[in-house]
Amino acid sequence: MSMSSDTKDRKTNATPGFDPARRSFLSAVAAAAGVALAPGVMLYGISKSSSVSAKALDAEASGSVRWGMLIDLGRCDSGCDDCVSACARENGLRGFGRPETDAQWIRKVEIKNPQTGNSKSLPVMCQHCEDPPCVDVCPTGASFKRADGIVLVNKHTCIGCRYCMMACPYKARSFVHEVLDDQKPHAPRGKGTVESCTLCVHRIDADRQPACVEACSDTGGGAMLFGDLNDPDSEISKRVAMYASQQLRADLGLNPGIRYRNL
């Protein structure tokens, strides 16, 4: 490509007068370049068609999808934290023995009704709101919501002001208080920026389930169901239509994508 434009430039800049030997030389160079480049182009085409990713890396998220989760507290055991450890494994989260500053993307919360004594256990993570306050308050737009409803932090434009952490009603976000190394390529993290549950966006883009959901169904109680809330035929849509479910702090009107049953 660059070779041919180079050739063209030379032609236009050439002094008037025809030189057949020069032309044939240039043609030969162009042909040789074509022969040299062709296999590369071929390989590129092959690699593209055989990609393992369900969604091309540069493809935009679909606005017709609304990813969500239904968590059934009837199946969520107080002693089980398989979802938490799966999240840590998947996203390379590890503690530094400082619980006040260590990042937590998902946590188990124990709740008890003081009037009745009834108690429950549930996982809480980023609720992936339809109207996320963290996105509203972020000065640089680093906090953003993808078209398919996943709320993320752009790690390149987060300045670490932590206003999103002040605004989030769910305490879902963590600030990276330490120097990190050995991060997972699919879960970029870095000191001085804010982070939270990504709903395992890298897995979703590869047509897989979030790590917590997978772990819950493999070794936990099978309490977590992931799917497209916009698709009336999806399992999650059928279940939320059939059974009563709740959103945390529904009074705030943020319409979170995470719903809870038997809360």
Add this chain to the structure above:
Amino acid sequence: MSAARNRNDAVKKITYSEIKIKSTRFYTLAAILAVFILSALACAFYMEHYGHYVTGMSNQIVWGTPHVFAIFLIVAASGALNVASIGTVFGKPLYKPLGRLSGLLAVALLVGGLVILVLDLGRPDRLIVAMTHYNFKSIFAWNIFLYVGFMVIVAVYLWLQMERRMNRHAKAAGLVAFIWRLVLTTGTGSIFGFLIAREAYDSAIMAPLFVAMSFSFGLAIYILILLAACRGSEREVGDVVMRKLSRLLGVFIAAVLYFTAVQHLANLYAAEHGGVERFILMDGGIYTLLFWLGQVVVGGLIPMILVFRPATAGSNRNAILASVLVIIGGFAQVYVIVIAGQAYPLDLFPGMEVSSSFYDGAIASYAPSLPEIGLGLGGVALAGMIVLVGLKVLRFLPVSLANAAIDPHQKEVTGRP
């Protein structure tokens, strides 16, 4: 032009000059401030190098002591400009000679506060990102414009005041600056007022409360700087000026107490906010102490008595004491707003007892760390350095504020002499 000059002459001709202090004293003062500024840079570097875990801040208390200092200075900055506004916008001749210092102090305090905020960022190296990427739904992004705009407007306003040929435009610039500063403090208060999920904040009253706080803190700092600068350069300040400024401070202190009372009474009326109110007003330990003793008694009632009681009103000594108390009380107030407001846990499950490994349902603990305090003091020192150098090189301060030198009749400027 000539009419305006006549008017000025009719009021009183004011002469300004650079302060003349002994160079040893100037350099000693500058060196002390420089030590604080350099320490703050070292603190910021330490925090950025190791990460914020070396501070007292955490995932529970995400904004700490640096923010207390920064918010205090930024709020005080807009208030410090009031003295100039009263002179030019509201036409009170007594305040005219005080206007230039007011503008200088406003810019200095704002710069000091903003530097703290920027150096506390997780990624201060990305300041350029903050300057080039804007989310206009964010009050934070708006504030970046409000702060930068404030500095530009006040700089122009100062120039119009100081350049004799441009004096006639000073009133218009003063009006713009006055409106801008009200919007700016509204924006700063709304940083908290717009936080829907935090019970201690989510309220429109945060904006007027912050405006009242700015009036009070800004004037207190102004009084201290004015007296220090005049004493340092052997200039007289008469009791006419001090009596006026002290009484004004008293009114501003009352305004802060009024808005604070309304804020808490409105919250107390709603049963759902009973928890956070009980925490701040009754069982919050250090926060309760800071609220009642720090803000209400030391920063409110005592200085009000000092400035309003005929026996003590008007003396320089009492004005200094009242101003120092207002600043101490102001720090206590901002500390309670920023830290106590976060220490009280978010209510994810109303009516439930909650616990988790992430401190859900628990009162968060926080102790200011040395790097945070060092950074905060550095911002104060930077503001001080700007004022010191400004006074030394430019004519901000009137030669005399003695009763005889200022307009003794204190008549309002009504147009023609």
